[in-house]
Amino acid sequence: MANQPFSVLDRPNSYIGKSVPRPNARRLLEGRGRFADDLNLPRMLHTAFLRSPFAHARIIKIDAEKAKAAPGVILIADGKDVATHCKPWEGTLAHFPGMKSPLQFPLPLERACWQGEPVLAIAAESRAQAEDAIDLVEIEWEELPVLADSETALDPDTPLIHPELGDNQTFNLMLENGTVDQTFADAERIIEKTFHFGRHTAVTVEPRSLIADFDDSEGRLTVYYSSQSPYQMQDVFSRHLNITEDKVHVICEDIGGSFGMKLHVYGEDLTTCALSIMTGRPVKFTADRFESFVSDIHHRDHRVHAKMAVSNQGKIQAMEIDDLTGIGPYSVYPRTSAVEGNQVVRLTGGSYQFTDYRAKLNVVFQNKNVMCQYRAVGHPIACSVTEGMVDFAAAELGIDPVEMRRRNLIKDDQYPYTSPTGLIFEKLSHHQSLEKVLEMMDYDALRAEQAKLREQGIHRGIGLATFIEITNPGPAFYGLGGARISAQDGCMMKLEPSGKIFCSVSVTEQGQGTETVMAQIAASELGMPLDDVRMLTGDTEKTPYGGATWGSRGVGIGGEAVLRAARALRNNLLEVAGAVLQCSADQLDIQNSQVIDKNTGTERLSVAEIGRIAYFRSDTLPQDFHPQLTVARHYVPQGPPFAFTNGIQASYLELDQETGFFKLLKHWAVEDCGTQINPRLVEEQIRGGVVQGLGAALYEECLYDEQGQFLNPTLADYLVPMAAEIPDIQVGHVVTPTAYSELGAKGAGEAGTAGAAAAVMNALNDALRPFKTELTRMPFTPERILRALGKV
Amino acid sequence: MTEKLYPLTFTLNGSTITRHVTSRLSLADFLRTEMNLTGTHVGCEHGVCGACTIRVEGRLSRSCLMFAIQVEGMTVETVEGLNASGELHSLQEAFHELNALQCGFCTPGILITAAQLLQETPLPSRKQIRDYLSGNYCRCTGYHAIVDAVEQASQKQAERR
Numbered sequence: 037m038a039n040q041p042f043s044v045l046d047r048p049n050s051y052i053g054k055s056v057p058r059p060n061a062r063r064l065l066e067g068r069g070r071f072a073d074d075l076n077l078p079r080m081l082h083t084a085f086l087r088s089p090f091a092h093a094r095i096i097k098i099d100a101e102k103a104k105a106a107p108g109v110i111l112i113a114d115g116k117d118v119a120t121h122c123k124p125w126e127g128t129l130a131h132f133p134g135m136k137s138p139l140q141f142p143l144p145l146e147r148a149c150w151q152g153e154p155v156l157a158i159a160a161e162s163r164a165q166a167e168d169a170i171d172l173v174e175i176e177w178e179e180l181p182v183l184a185d186s187e188t189a190l191d192p193d194t195p196l197i198h199p200e201l202g203d204n205q206t207f208n209l210m211l212e213n214g215t216v217d218q219t220f221a222d223a224e225r226i227i228e229k230t231f232h233f234g235r236h237t238a239v240t241v242e243p244r245s246l247i248a249d250f251d252d253s254e255g256r257l258t259v260y261y262s263s264q265s266p267y268q269m270q271d272v273f274s275r276h277l278n279i280t281e282d283k284v285h286v287i288c289e290d291i292g293g294s295f296g297m298k299l300h301v302y303g304e305d306l307t308t309c310a311l312s313i314m315t316g317r318p319v320k321f322t323a324d325r326f327e328s329f330v331s332d333i334h335h336r337d338h339r340v341h342a343k344m345a346v347s348n349q350g351k352i353q354a355m356e357i358d359d360l361t362g363i364g365p366y367s368v369y370p371r372t373s374a375v376e377g378n379q380v381v382r383l384t385g386g387s388y389q390f391t392d393y394r395a396k397l398n399v400v401f402q403n404k405n406v407m408c409q410y411r412a413v414g415h416p417i418a419c420s421v422t423e424g425m426v427d428f429a430a431a432e433l434g435i436d437p438v439e440m441r442r443r444n445l446i447k448d449d450q451y452p453y454t455s456p457t458g459l460i461f462e463k464l465s466h467h468q469s470l471e472k473v474l475e476m477m478d479y480d481a482l483r484a485e486q487a488k489l490r491e492q493g494i495h496r497g498i499g500l501a502t503f504i505e506i507t508n509p510g511p512a513f514y515g516l517g518g519a520r521i522s523a524q525d526g527c528m529m530k531l532e533p534s535g536k537i538f539c540s541v542s543v544t545e546q547g548q549g550t551e552t553v554m555a556q557i558a559a560s561e562l563g564m565p566l567d568d569v570r571m572l573t574g575d576t577e578k579t580p581y582g583g584a585t586w587g588s589r590g591v592g593i594g595g596e597a598v599l600r601a602a603r604a605l606r607n608n609l610l611e612v613a614g615a616v617l618q619c620s621a622d623q624l625d626i627q628n629s630q631v632i633d634k635n636t637g638t639e640r641l642s643v644a645e646i647g648r649i650a651y652f653r654s655d656t657l658p659q660d661f662h663p664q665l666t667v668a669r670h671y672v673p674q675g676p677p678f679a680f681t682n683g684i685q686a687s688y689l690e691l692d693q694e695t696g697f698f699k700l701l702k703h704w705a706v707e708d709c710g711t712q713i714n715p716r717l718v719e720e721q722i723r724g725g726v727v728q729g730l731g732a733a734l735y736e737e738c739l740y741d742e743q744g745q746f747l748n749p750t751l752a753d754y755l756v757p758m759a760a761e762i763p764d765i766q767v768g769h770v771v772t773p774t775a776y777s778e779l780g781a782k783g784a785g786e787a788g789t790a791g792a793a794a795a796v797m798n799a800l801n802d803a804l805r806p807f808k809t810e811l812t813r814m815p816f817t818p819e820r821i822l823r824a825l826g827k828v
Numbered sequence: 829m830t831e832k833l834y835p836l837t838f839t840l841n842g843s844t845i846t847r848h849v850t851s852r853l854s855l856a857d858f859l860r861t862e863m864n865l866t867g868t869h870v871g872c873e874h875g876v877c878g879a880c881t882i883r884v885e886g887r888l889s890r891s892c893l894m895f896a897i898q899v900e901g902m903t904v905e906t907v908e909g910l911n912a913s914g915e916l917h918s919l920q921e922a923f924h925e926l927n928a929l930q931c932g933f934c935t936p937g938i939l940i941t942a943a944q945l946l947q948e949t950p951l952p953s954r955k956q957i958r959d960y961l962s963g964n965y966c967r968c969t970g971y972h973a974i975v976d977a978v979e980q981a982s983q984k985q986a987e988r989r
Contacts, residue, residue, distance in 0.1 A: 057924050064932025065920040067867020067907035071933065074866035107830070164852070241871045241879050241967055242933040292869070292933030293967045325872040547930030547968055720927050720973055727970035751876035751965070759971040760962035764954070788970075 088148030091744020129517030152330025186362030242292020379414025499798025507783025526580025535644025542582025543594030588783020696818030725788020841909025
């Protein structure tokens, strides 16, 4: 890189650090989005599913005769029919020792294990006809014992959901570091609490949707898919439908929200592909809202017992947690349902200096919808438990929560640091972030205001929550365990004859701004205006192979691939320019689409002229000179298995002790994701993440009765945060780039969700403190608050 | 048995449309599948999420909660029509500049709702904006940028008057 006068971070006209608007947002604003359900193919059929009304029941007999004769019906398929075209799967990973889960078929062969599980599919000329025909199918069921309460899953007299596995446990784990028992035995104070985290679900505004189009003449399957993980799904479709990978084409255009929900394997989706194979026609499936609630993966659902040892001086000495989480009847394929619990036990306490730590994890089956990874996997649980305990300890000792954190957070000069569970923190900024948020919120003034209002009977609370976030995951996450989910990404870039750039990359766009950020990196490194770079993502045939979008990896991994491709293409362009200008390429650079003399800045040649000469007048170039105007580069994440980020959030709220409602007055978030390519997009990731986290604290819970019936699977009953209840969210930044990459960027997708609920919990308990009561069960509904206050 | 079709004539985005529809066809499905106006999105089909919001007779309506046949003789405006007429222009510019959208699925419904707000209240406060948009669910943005954008668009529109 001797000929690199500038790094990409400080090239002239660099877009790095500029909040440019997203070019691809225009068509969404004009109603010209291309979501999967917007597309209709010739001869296309529509499918509808019959779903189990019971949480656990054997299928005795299916009578579909009337349905077969219904108008428009083309095909009816049950579990056995689909199984002839699609192999079952098992949601385990080799690096989770002892993990077990039964084989899962797209539609069950003999019994349904959760209410809402799809058991039969009908393909018809229209969705309405398919749904009409579903109503004509009669199934004789034999109800089986239901395991709804995960607390009883491991009791000896609880019936087994899968007797062949021997118990109701899919995975367990024990972690221990230091001398935990001794430290607790010697402790001056021990704080003990139990936390509950409701089961909730993604509620993307766009439901899951796909069109499967199997072309029998070539044996090719094309899937138009609302998915954030096209390459993983190409592999899954290939292996489970027995089609070679080269003949599976997955296309993900606009995705109406995903947040980790749209990258798991769903029975309906594989069934839709199988129906296309069986009928030889394209088949569409779009979930309705009820179907989304009962079949999109759920997440969280944890009960955590926590214990903390502290000295009278407020020094945290040890922590011990016991996490029980229920995941439904199957571990979800191919990422498994053990990852969230695994992250809870590894992340808890991770911001603090103590070393004595013990964690127990039990992941158990239940007869409820399946549970799996969703935005900020495990983080909100780990954060809420840790930060809740820190505040409870501070309150018991009479120490201000800020002071408690100052005394215990890992110091900013203590890095690199290895956590008690072996996590490696390259460099974090807990103290700097804490001071920043205190300044933003004017903490002392807020405390004074709180005290003054309390005298008037107005109860406000202030809550802080420090967090760490896993980003830029390497192959340790899935590849190591045998899942064919890539941790590397690739970028392909070509010069168009006009002098514009076409760039395709294997990280995908769901509205977070991936394409914009990638174009900013490409344009900066190339020396071209942003408008000259055209991006393509989400197409397995037209982009390099990669990991796509999950785990806050887009910029940190995909961005580095783009940077390298852009550098390679620029060097190739300068080689052509050197040949044309009869000078060394080393003397040249590109600025604003013009080749310039590096020393004088004089414009010598336009990039468009390079395109014209190289493509159409190669006769004017030296003999045997072959301009390389298309390049591809891949990038493998470097350094520790993950790039950790950190941050802190704060909540200010007012409690109405008469009604049990509380109003969020303001929310602050400081995050440190390293280099920010587009600060506005980072802020919007944080804000959106915060509000998803607030949903968990305020409203969201999938309520099941003891028979495993989902009681609130509508948007009228399952509440989500709406504009009127949500406060303005002020975002601040601390910037600690990672030294393991050129851009220094870490992820930012989960930070908001990681800490929001914990900040609200601490603020609520701060407001409740004069009443000598507290809440540790989310969501914090008015009923729970009134119960805590002894009013109901 | 084929379902009975009923004649339907109404004004859609300024043009007179005549079709035959079944009695149970929702207005949202009619717009999306019969008229290919896919800017109207279906998010919940029970009137909560607001993604399918359109204007019927000048008032906000949930197209998932109406049957197509109900708009006989009425005037219907969708995001496509309001985009073409320029009514959404200031809002679109502000939403773009301030990144008041991410996945874009809720966006047409939010733009139409915001446009209606600005007709009724040209210079709304942030609280008025939040209250008026309280029937439009967005999972991506956290709403803050949407409120910023509606505020900015209202100010720009006011300056132009």
